[in-house]
Amino acid sequence: xxxxxxxxxxxxxxxxxxxxxxxxxxxxxxxxxxxxxxxxxxxxxxxxxxxxxxxxxxxxxxxxxxxxxxxxxxxxxxxxxxxxxxxxxxxxxxxxxxxxxxxxxxxxxxxxxxxxxxxxxxxxxxxxxxxxxxxxxxxxxxxxxxxxxxxxxxxxxxxxxxxxxxxxxxxxxxxxxxxxxxxxxxxxxxxxxxxxxxxxxxxxxxxxxxxxxxxxxxxxxxxxxxxxxxxxxxxxxxxxxxxxxxxxxxxxxxxxxxxxxxxxxxxxxxxxxxxxxxxxxxxxxxxxxxxxxxxxxxxxxxxxxxxxxxxxxxxxxxxxxxxxxxxxxxxxxxxxxxxxxxxxxxxxxxxxxxxxxxxxx
Numbered sequence: 269x270x271x272x273x274x275x276x277x278x279x280x281x282x283x284x285x286x287x288x289x290x291x292x293x294x295x296x297x298x299x300x301x302x303x304x305x306x307x308x309x310x311x312x313x314x315x316x317x318x319x320x321x322x323x324x325x326x327x328x329x330x331x332x333x334x335x336x337x338x339x340x341x342x343x344x345x346x347x348x349x350x351x352x353x354x355x356x357x358x359x360x361x362x363x364x365x366x367x368x369x370x371x372x373x374x375x376x377x378x379x380x381x382x383x384x385x386x387x388x389x390x391x392x393x394x395x396x397x398x399x400x401x402x403x404x405x406x407x408x409x410x411x412x413x414x415x416x417x418x419x420x421x422x423x424x425x426x427x428x429x430x431x432x433x434x435x436x437x438x439x440x441x442x443x444x445x446x447x448x449x450x451x452x453x454x455x456x457x458x459x460x461x462x463x464x465x466x467x468x469x470x471x472x473x474x475x476x477x478x479x480x481x482x483x484x485x486x487x488x489x490x491x492x493x494x495x496x497x498x499x500x501x502x503x504x505x506x507x508x509x510x511x512x513x514x515x516x517x518x519x520x521x522x523x524x525x526x527x528x529x530x531x532x533x534x535x536x537x538x539x540x541x542x543x544x545x546x547x548x549x550x551x552x553x554x555x556x557x558x559x560x561x562x563x564x565x566x567x568x569x570x571x572x573x574x575x576x577x578x579x580x581x582x583x584x585x586x587x588x589x590x591x592x593x594x595x596x597x598x599x600x601x602x603x604x605x606x607x608x609x610x611x612x613x614x615x616x617x618x619x620x621x622x623x624x625x626x627x628x629x
Contacts, residue, residue, distance in 0.1 A: 285326050289304055289317070289331055290326065290329070290331070292317050293317050293329075293331075294323060296317065296319070297317055298357055298579070300316075300317035301316045301317055301355055302316075303317070304332060304333060305317075305332045305334070305335055305351055306329055306330065306332065307330045307332060307338050307343040308324040310324065310328045312342070312343055312344060313343055313344055314332065314339075314344070314345060315346040315351055316350075316355060318349065318355065319349035320349065321348050321349070335351065335352055357579070360397045360401065361579075363387040363389065363394075364402065366387055367383045367387055367406070368402075371383070371406070371409065371410050371413055372413060377414065380407070394406075400578060401577065401579045401580065402549070403552060403572070403576070404548050404552070408549075465484065465508065465511045466484070466512045466514060467484060467489065467512065468482065468483050468515070469483070469504060469515050469520070470524045471497045471500065471501070471524070472521070472524040472525065474493075476493060476531060476621055477494060477495045477618075478495065478496065478500060479491065479492070479493050479527065479594075480494075480497065480500035480501065480504060481524045481527045482504055483520070483523070483543070484543045487541030487542045487544075488527075488541070488542050488593060489543045489592075490507065490592050490593060491592075491594045492594065493594050493618055526540065527540075527596070530596065531595055531622070532625070534562040534622070534625055538596050540596075542593060544597070546590065549580075549583060550587040550591075553571060553575060553584050553588065556571050556574045557571070557588070557599055557601065558597055560602075562626040563626045563627055565601050566601065566602060566603070567602070567603060567604060568584045568588070568604070568605070569581050569584075569605055571602060572584045584602075589611070591613070594614055599612070599613075600622045600623060601623070
């Protein structure tokens, strides 16, 4: 079908590229949807800013304040991004929520094919949009749910076996193969609140105040910052209520001195092993944080993009808040999109001071 010959010409390339909205179109910024629309003279269609179609040349683009304005100019809606109705992102989000509910309510782990069929999508497309939205694959999400069921079951069930079958495992053998990955320790150790697990710790002093470092045999499990060493110790006891805490060890205090050096001279880095305990998604976020060099900051949305989950910005913020290995997993290097300093588990002033040290190093 021939294009409407009465379509108006596009804006000049200079006026389009000089418009701050053009950058949001190029970035396919979903937050701009509903604020403005753009049309393409060569195709005769108009789109929302996040349209996934191939970018048009700026000389063919015109930006509109409203849908009515685009329609009045003779353009028709894009079938791919549906600028008049609910965006594909919103539609996909609803489907993903439905799939998550299915996994949460199922006593077994649904297959990828089962999940895709339940939301009328192909397995490959469903897998792609699920990972983009949630930051993990459907398989890893299901594993996380199963880990939560196991933890809840170990807290409530009379025996470990009862908790194993209650979490949907068909045999205790399969469960014990995965237990360390699911819980970070043996089921019996978890059930007793870390009883018999040895956690060595020591407190040091930095320019920011007191610092408590604690390690399991695998590596550092906590780095806590604060003004009061007694508060830090109570925090550690709350995290490992039945573990055997071992303090005042001269060899371990030497390790703490290295962590103190990291706080006061961040460019030195830290080559000590970490025992990182968290969900698959949290661990992906924390690994991305460890790749941010000293003196640099990134936004929560940039981390979400980096781990392949651009819509999971809130989940990224939650993972930063859940981090209990300060400085070594540098969540202090994550700021708001406008560059302002947001909350920090160990105090905004500590975050500001850490960033200042790194900037001036």
